[in-house]
Amino acid sequence: DTGVSQNPRHKITKRGQNVTFRCDPISEHNRLYWYRQTLGQGPEFLTYFQNEAQLEKSRLLSDRFSAERPKGSFSTLEIQRTEQGDSAMYLCASVRGVGVDTEAFFGQGTRLTVV
Amino acid sequence: DQQVKQNSPSLSVQEGRISILNCDYTNSMFDYFLWYKKYPAEGPTFLISISSIKDKNEDGRFTVFLNKSAKHLSLHIVPSQPGDSAVYFCAARRGAQKLVFGQGTRLTINP
Numbered sequence: 001d002t003g004v005s006q007n008p009r010h011k012i013t014k015r016g017q018n019v020t021f022r023c024d025p026i027s028e029h030n031r032l033y034w035y036r037q038t039l040g041q042g043p044e045f046l047t048y049f050q051n052e053a054q055l056e057k058s059r060l061l062s063d064r065f066s067a068e069r070p071k072g073s074f075s076t077l078e079i080q081r082t083e084q085g086d087s088a089m090y091l092c093a094s095v096r097g098v099g100v101d102t103e104a105f106f107g108q109g110t111r112l113t114v115v
Numbered sequence: 116d117q118q119v120k121q122n123s124p125s126l127s128v129q130e131g132r133i134s135i136l137n138c139d140y141t142n143s144m145f146d147y148f149l150w151y152k153k154y155p156a157e158g159p160t161f162l163i164s165i166s167s168i169k170d171k172n173e174d175g176r177f178t179v180f181l182n183k184s185a186k187h188l189s190l191h192i193v194p195s196q197p198g199d200s201a202v203y204f205c206a207a208r209r210g211a212q213k214l215v216f217g218q219g220t221r222l223t224i225n226p
């Protein structure tokens with residue numbers, strides 16, 4: 001257990017429905033990242049928060065995706081009008097401070113299946 | 116543009132022998148490198164890291180080597196144990212920016 005909690009662990013949804021995932025990072029960590037991983041690939045960066053500010057978004061993140069981190073604590077990732085191509089493992093990671101030599105701690109992920 | 120590459124999708128090693136996992140990168144601005152281990156249906160778990168100012172870092176059975184001129188790093192596991200069977204990801208970062216991951220290598224340790 002890394003201390004990063006993601007809910008739900010699994011989500012099955014019908015195409016066109018909206019889904020929301022939650023990430024609770026390690027409490028003293030001010031940086032939070034969302035990644036997506038598909039079969040046979042490494043995690044791909046989606047977006048990044050430093051405290052409550054969303055500092056970077058990947059070009060992979062279409063308009064259907066939105067992320068928030070109110071009050072710099074937990075974060076949510078919402079996908080609207082889901083498509084089958086959205087099926088993947090969604091991973092959240094948190095990092096302490098802004099130093100260079102710090103590792104990211106990942107949650108167990110949310111497995112999304114769009115049918 | 117795959118900035119971090121792991122060219123071996125899989126590796127099979129006998130228990131007790133050395134496992135060597137390789138990773139190449141193209142972005143010379145990367146200054147911090149990490150290895151993560153991943154079991155099925157779980158998130159990646161941090162294993163070991165190395166700063167670009169070093170060429171070697173050891174932690175128990177795990178050693179990471181960095182060759183900046185070749186833009187290459189490797190992870191050595193010795194001796195290999197059955198519990199080491201997992202997918203290993205190499206990742207790189209510039210400063211405090213996001214991690215960029217390779218595609219992963221599936222390591223199987225045979226008894």
